[in-house]
Amino acid sequence: MTRSRDIANLGDGVTAADITDATITAAKMADGAVEGAFTTQIGRRNLIINGEMRIDQYNNGASISTHGVKVVDRWGTALTNGSASGITVQRSTTVPTGQGFVNSVVYTVGTGGSVGTGGSYGIQHRVEGYSVAPLHFGSAEAKQFTMSFWVRSSITGNYGIGLRNSAKDRSYVGEYTISSANTWEKKTITITADTSGTWVEDNGIGLDIFFDLGVGSTNSTTSGSWQAGNYLGLTGGVKLAETTGATFYLTGVQIEVGSVATPFEHISYGESLALCQRYYYKQHPPSGHFFGVGNIDGSNGSQIRLFFPVEMRTSPTSVETTGTAGNYQLRVNGNLTCTSVPSFINASPWDSTISFNKTSHGLTNGYCGFGRSAGSEAYLAWSAEL
Amino acid sequence: MSYSIVNTHTDEGVTTVIYGDGKRSCIGIDKEFQQWLRDNADNLPADIQAKVEDGTLTIEDAD
Numbered sequence: 001m002t003r004s005r006d007i008a009n010l011g012d013g014v015t016a017a018d019i020t021d022a023t024i025t026a027a028k029m030a031d032g033a034v035e036g037a038f039t040t041q042i043g044r045r046n047l048i049i050n051g052e053m054r055i056d057q058y059n060n061g062a063s064i065s066t067h068g069v070k071v072v073d074r075w076g077t078a079l080t081n082g083s084a085s086g087i088t089v090q091r092s093t094t095v096p097t098g099q100g101f102v103n104s105v106v107y108t109v110g111t112g113g114s115v116g117t118g119g120s121y122g123i124q125h126r127v128e129g130y131s132v133a134p135l136h137f138g139s140a141e142a143k144q145f146t147m148s149f150w151v152r153s154s155i156t157g158n159y160g161i162g163l164r165n166s167a168k169d170r171s172y173v174g175e176y177t178i179s180s181a182n183t184w185e186k187k188t189i190t191i192t193a194d195t196s197g198t199w200v201e202d203n204g205i206g207l208d209i210f211f212d213l214g215v216g217s218t219n220s221t222t223s224g225s226w227q228a229g230n231y232l233g234l235t236g237g238v239k240l241a242e243t244t245g246a247t248f249y250l251t252g253v254q255i256e257v258g259s260v261a262t263p264f265e266h267i268s269y270g271e272s273l274a275l276c277q278r279y280y281y282k283q284h285p286p287s288g289h290f291f292g293v294g295n296i297d298g299s300n301g302s303q304i305r306l307f308f309p310v311e312m313r314t315s316p317t318s319v320e321t322t323g324t325a326g327n328y329q330l331r332v333n334g335n336l337t338c339t340s341v342p343s344f345i346n347a348s349p350w351d352s353t354i355s356f357n358k359t360s361h362g363l364t365n366g367y368c369g370f371g372r373s374a375g376s377e378a379y380l381a382w383s384a385e386l
Numbered sequence: 387m388s389y390s391i392v393n394t395h396t397d398e399g400v401t402t403v404i405y406g407d408g409k410r411s412c413i414g415i416d417k418e419f420q421q422w423l424r425d426n427a428d429n430l431p432a433d434i435q436a437k438v439e440d441g442t443l444t445i446e447d448a449d
Binding site: 317318319320321322323324340341342343344345346355357 | 404405408409410417
């Protein structure tokens with residue numbers, strides 16, 4: 001490139017045609033001479049698991065009306081401490097057009113009521129400390145990160161998003177505006193991680209995220225800065241839970257390092273499921289298939305060992321069943337229908353031992369036995385949720 | 387939610403097995419069960435009260 005051509009191009013910028021192969025070598029560049037227009041990272045970017053709301057081991061799309069449980073994997077319900085009632089939350093197939101999403105979560109208010117001072121209404125996601133460690137919360141090295149998500153609400157106005165540490169003594173409330181009712185909109189919020197407070201960077205709660213649909217005044221504050229205290233809601237923000245029949249949809253949630261909201265990172269179903277199984281694992285073999293193998297132990301039970309497909313976050317402390325003993329069988333040389341649902345013996349992050357129970361089974365201690373499914377609805381599930 | 391003891395394993399490191407709400411069975415460290423224990427400490431079912439008194443089940447302080 002000649003100097004005259006260089007000068008001639010100043011007005012228009014340098015185009016690819018101006019640069020021939022190998023004219024700009026590494027040796028010609030000083031450190032920092034070439035910088036990206038933005039700070040972001042290539043490759044796996046999203047710190048959120050199941051941000052597209054697709055994996056639903058818990059409910060398989062069924063509606064939930066209970067506070068403090070999971071609606072889909074990794075996403076929890078909050079619908080308590082106010083006078084709103086009849087709230088349901090469930091996976092939906094209503095999604096933004098052309099964005100590659102299959103599912104969202106929809107929060108529907110039955111009968112609206114005041115959220116008062118202590119109300120807690122919203123959708124919650126907790127990120128494990130190991131995952132947010134690269135953001136260096138609680139240090140002078142705290143990094144900038146960007147949240148992006150798609151929302152659709154029947155009520156326009158300003159909404160809050162609460163971010164909180166595990167100790168619930170450091171909080172940030174972000175704010176976004178929904179301008180058109182019942183219309184999908186993408187929202188982006190860029191935040192610099194907190195430089196103060198104690199933040200978990202191991203397998204505990206690294207970052208608690210709360211989409212505010214009605215937080216009471218006690219836990220609400222103004223937006224835009226990290227504060228001491230426990231805040232999840234936006235003072236003056238829309239309290240969706242106070243409006244009968246209101247709906248709020250959410251999908252495509254992403255948190256990434258840097259100041260740019262890149263397109264949502266779609267990953268394979270199998271990858272997403274495996275990420276979710278670190279926190280909750282449901283095994284549901286077809287009728288007649290085995291859950292696991294073990295031995296007869298005692299006159300009424302057994303010790304059946306089952307392996308988890310991925311290492312769980314921590315050791316589960318209970319097992320979830322269908323609640324129907326007849327869905328389960330204990331087998332040695334014949335199938336014995338259980339007289340109570342399988343019960344928890346122990347678990348590690350890698351496996352669990354479960355007793356398939358049959359009162360007075362008459363089997364010999366130490367014999368090899370199998371835990372068996374006796375119906376298409378039979379399952380066992382373990383939780384290591386945050 | 388209600389709980390009752392359906393089995394007790396005496397293997398090393400294994401504690402009382404407790405059956406709850408028809409869906410969940412748990413040992414004493416289960417968070418939901420511990421909350422239930424605290425909420426109902428003054429009116430526990432006899433089988434669970436016995437386990438508390440003989441020391442095989444501990445009611446832990448809230449987080």
